[in-house]
Amino acid sequence: MFRGANKVTLDSKGRLAMPTRYRERIVERSNGRLIATVDRADRCLLIYPLPEWEEIELKLRRLPTLNPVARRLQRLMIGHATDLELDSSGRILIPPSLREYATLSRTAMLIGQGNRFELWDEALWNDSREQWLKVDESAEELPPELESLSL
Amino acid sequence: MFRGANKVTLDSKGRLAMPTRYRERIVERSNGRLIATVDRADRCLLIYPLPEWEEIELKLRRLPTLNPVARRLQRLMIGHATDLELDSSGRILIPPSLREYATLSRTAMLIGQGNRFELWDEALWNDSREQWLKVDESAEELPPELESLSL
DNA sequence: AAATCGGTGGGAAAAAGTGGGAACACGTGG
DNA sequence: CCACGTGTTCCCACTTTTTCCCACCGATTT
Numbered sequence: 001m002f003r004g005a006n007k008v009t010l011d012s013k014g015r016l017a018m019p020t021r022y023r024e025r026i027v028e029r030s031n032g033r034l035i036a037t038v039d040r041a042d043r044c045l046l047i048y049p050l051p052e053w054e055e056i057e058l059k060l061r062r063l064p065t066l067n068p069v070a071r072r073l074q075r076l077m078i079g080h081a082t083d084l085e086l087d088s089s090g091r092i093l094i095p096p097s098l099r100e101y102a103t104l105s106r107t108a109m110l111i112g113q114g115n116r117f118e119l120w121d122e123a124l125w126n127d128s129r130e131q132w133l134k135v136d137e138s139a140e141e142l143p144p145e146l147e148s149l150s151l
Numbered sequence: 152m153f154r155g156a157n158k159v160t161l162d163s164k165g166r167l168a169m170p171t172r173y174r175e176r177i178v179e180r181s182n183g184r185l186i187a188t189v190d191r192a193d194r195c196l197l198i199y200p201l202p203e204w205e206e207i208e209l210k211l212r213r214l215p216t217l218n219p220v221a222r223r224l225q226r227l228m229i230g231h232a233t234d235l236e237l238d239s240s241g242r243i244l245i246p247p248s249l250r251e252y253a254t255l256s257r258t259a260m261l262i263g264q265g266n267r268f269e270l271w272d273e274a275l276w277n278d279s280r281e282q283w284l285k286v287d288e289s290a291e292e293l294p295p296e297l298e299s300l301s302l
Numbered sequence: 303a304a305a306t307c308g309g310t311g312g313g314a315a316a317a318a319g320t321g322g323g324a325a326c327a328c329g330t331g332g
Numbered sequence: 333c334c335a336c337g338t339g340t341t342c343c344c345a346c347t348t349t350t351t352c353c354c355a356c357c358g359a360t361t362t
Contacts, residue, residue, distance in 0.1 A: 009310080015310090015311095017310075089309080089310090
């Protein structure tokens with residue numbers, strides 16, 4: 001699936017050239033159709049091939065509407081989910097509202113994360129990474145799922 | 152179905168241009184007929200294609216009439232439900248009472264939420280969203296459906 | 303060195319959004 | 333019952349945005 005960190009640029013119209021190594025896979029998987037939405041914890045965007053997203057959307061839709069936590073998640077994720085399509089030169093157009101949410105300026109980082117990409121403003125990505133490295137994980141509570149993890 | 156966040160404007164007559172990407176779907180699903188009503192928890196409007204609404208109304212009507220919570224929900228939702236129709240240029244007219252309920256001024260956000268839209272005053276939407284993002288979800292009770300959710 | 307490929311920019315055509323005017327319907331009061 | 337005023341609906345025209353397409357530039361390959 002998708003791996004790796006790529007420096008990309010957004011031009012003045014908000015267009016982003018998808019690195020070529022991913023293009024073929026995206027086209028064969030979803031005919032070039034992608035969904036971008038916001039991440040609920042960090043100021044970055046999540047980009048899924050359409051079929052991947054549809055599974056997630058289904059799960060979200062099934063959550064109870066009257067539960068406030070579920071409602072919040074739906075509003076953030078489904079509420080911001082925007083259809084994107086690779087154009088004839090392999091670019092996608094990031095709409096202004098999402099650009100704004102993730103404070104995207106000209107240079108950004110596109111991070112492969114398995115079934116999706118994350119798109120970060122470059123400066124924010126670098127800063128955040130420094131933060132993550134600084135945190136002393138040994139001092140933290142590990143959730144049980146992590147206790148047995150072997151890397 | 153419906154997803155994504157759209158900035159829309161209400162003109163001086165209270166008309167709202169439905170973003171074109173939704174129009175076709177609305178016309179084929181309900182011949183352009185929609186129902187708007189109020190949200191029970193937030194100051195926003197809910198907009199359903201007519202068939203979707205009819206299902207919801209049925210569910211609401213089946214609730215026990217003697218239960219005060221159910222009664223309240225019925226009064227709010229069914230009581231405020233208003234028929235809307237896409238006009239020849241794809242606009243709907245939001246009646247003054249609903250405009251008032253949701254404190255809608257000139258710029259608003261139309262949020263796709265699967266089988267319906269939510270319509271928020273722009274400022275209120277932005278403020279609310281910031282609130283939702285601030286909440287530390289790990290500190291909250293998660294409904295069991297969410298525990299295993301993998302995005 | 304030429305050709306190809308990936309990335310970038312910009313211009314023109316098309317489409318969408320916006321505003322307003324005129325015609326029509328409606329209700330009210332004389 | 334008619335005249336008037338208000339509010340609604342329909343339609344047209346203007347402006348802005350979006351989309352599509354083509355051309356250029358630089359790097360890499362043959």
